[in-house]
Amino acid sequence: MEKKDLEKLGFQSLCCHAGQHADPQTGAHNTPIYQTSTFAFENVKDGAAKFAGEKEGYIYTRLANPTQNALEEKMAALEKAEAAIATASGMAAISAAVMAVVFAGDHILALDCLYGGTHVLMEETLPKYGIEVTFADLSNLDNVDKYLQDNTKLVYLESPANPSLSLVDIEAISKKAHAAGAKVIVDNTFMTPYLQKPLLLGADMVVHSATKYIGGHGDTVAGIIVGTQAMMDQIRGTTLKDFGGIISPFNAWLLLRGLKTLPIRVEKHAKNAMEVAQFLEEHEKVDKVYYPGLKSHSQYDLAVKQATGFGSMISCELKGGVDAGEKMMNNVQLATLAVSLGDVDTLIQHPASMTNSQVPREERIESGITDGLIRISIGIEDVEDIIDDLGYALSKI
Numbered sequence: 001m002e003k004k005d006l007e008k009l010g011f012q013s014l015c016c017h018a019g020q021h022a023d024p025q026t027g028a029h030n031t032p033i034y035q036t037s038t039f040a041f042e043n044v045k046d047g048a049a050k051f052a053g054e055k056e057g058y059i060y061t062r063l064a065n066p067t068q069n070a071l072e073e074k075m076a077a078l079e080k081a082e083a084a085i086a087t088a089s090g091m092a093a094i095s096a097a098v099m100a101v102v103f104a105g106d107h108i109l110a111l112d113c114l115y116g117g118t119h120v121l122m123e124e125t126l127p128k129y130g131i132e133v134t135f136a137d138l139s140n141l142d143n144v145d146k147y148l149q150d151n152t153k154l155v156y157l158e159s160p161a162n163p164s165l166s167l168v169d170i171e172a173i174s175k176k177a178h179a180a181g182a183k184v185i186v187d188n189t190f191m192t193p194y195l196q197k198p199l200l201l202g203a204d205m206v207v208h209s210a211t212k213y214i215g216g217h218g219d220t221v222a223g224i225i226v227g228t229q230a231m232m233d234q235i236r237g238t239t240l241k242d243f244g245g246i247i248s249p250f251n252a253w254l255l256l257r258g259l260k261t262l263p264i265r266v267e268k269h270a271k272n273a274m275e276v277a278q279f280l281e282e283h284e285k286v287d288k289v290y291y292p293g294l295k296s297h298s299q300y301d302l303a304v305k306q307a308t309g310f311g312s313m314i315s316c317e318l319k320g321g322v323d324a325g326e327k328m329m330n331n332v333q334l335a336t337l338a339v340s341l342g343d344v345d346t347l348i349q350h351p352a353s354m355t356n357s358q359v360p361r362e363e364r365i366e367s368g369i370t371d372g373l374i375r376i377s378i379g380i381e382d383v384e385d386i387i388d389d390l391g392y393a394l395s396k397i
């Protein structure tokens with residue numbers, strides 16, 4: 001039977017079909033969970049050839065596993081990448097990708113507003129290994145020229161950034177970085193490949209916290225890296241193998257399952273988010289709303305240019321600052337007061353005291369994360385119920 005040419009398939013079809021091959025032993029239609037640590041060799045010669053890379057085949061699950069590989073093939077197809085690597089968490093993906101391209105004596109130019117864990121990795125951990133990091137507001141392209149150095153090997157971006165929802169021009173920054181001999185990594189967690197494909201905009205690698213929209217159901221922690229085959233081979237042979245942050249077969253299977261409905265989920269998330277953003281923007285107790293889909297967002301045009309949708313992360317400032325925020329968050333009934341995002345249910349949290357609490361206050365405020373900022377991950381519930389819940393919580397201020 002001829003197999004369908006994946007190149008010709010649309011995004012939703014790829015979500016269903018890419019990486020999925022009937023199990024050669026049983027014909028199982030869905031990829032089985034190959035819950036095994038090791039793989040038997042036929043004989044010593046077979047084992048030796050597989051170790052030497054002369055023969056294809058599985059050796060040990062830290063190196064490769066069929067369930068992981070199915071997920072990697074699907075993610076590569078969705079991001080329009082040559083190859084992908086699945087990891088134990090988003091941070092495992094980020095650290096494996098970054099540490100494969102930056103070494104002692106090198107410099108990283110990083111966006112000033114980043115996921116809290118990434119910020120701490122760059123600010124505290126990497127400098128201990130002799131890696132220099134500069135944080136800058138890269139929504140201003142002049143800052144890219146200003147802070148690129150002779151030893152800059154990496155420009156690290158998020159767009160939209162977590163939790164300020166500010167954007168950077170991935171294409172323009174990639175051109176400048178490449179001209180200076182630096183690679184570009186984009187954390188695409190907020191957008192997913194359904195809404196934004198950074199590799200097509202010029203980035204060299206994309207990383208994800210697959211814990212979020214890729215898994216989509218709030219039931220697993222995982223990460224993804226995508227890029228060229230050569231880059232992925234390099235990571236697989238060094239930082240993935242050495243630090244060992246691989247994904248478990250079971251978690252890979254959960255992501256395979258989640259990805260099948262990614263476009264349907266993301267569409268509903270985003271439709272709900274637009275209505276909630278408009279509701280919040282008109283609410284008397286809300287001072288500012290940050291959502292790239294609102295015309296009032298200062299980078300609305302860039303959002304339209306670089307992505308095919310606006311996602312479902314909203315941040316807002318309440319009139320009355322931290323105290324008002326605390327009252328509101330303590331009074332939600334449908335939404336859950338919890339970190340993480342991209343879950344089918346609505347989650348609400350306070351970055352200054354939670355996800356970004358490790359970033360020094362002055363630096364945090366400078367990058368747009370004020371004390372009163374609230375971040376909401378809009379779920380796929382009936383939008384009236386989300387709005388009723390937020391409206392009720394706001395009325396308690």
Ligand SMILES: *Cc1c(COP(=O)(O)O)cnc(C)c1O
Nearest residue numbers: 089090091115162189209211222
């Ligand atoms: C959650 C998150 C991470 C970290 O991912 P983990 O899966 O928690 O390790 C990185 N980047 C962004 C944008 C995130 O939201």
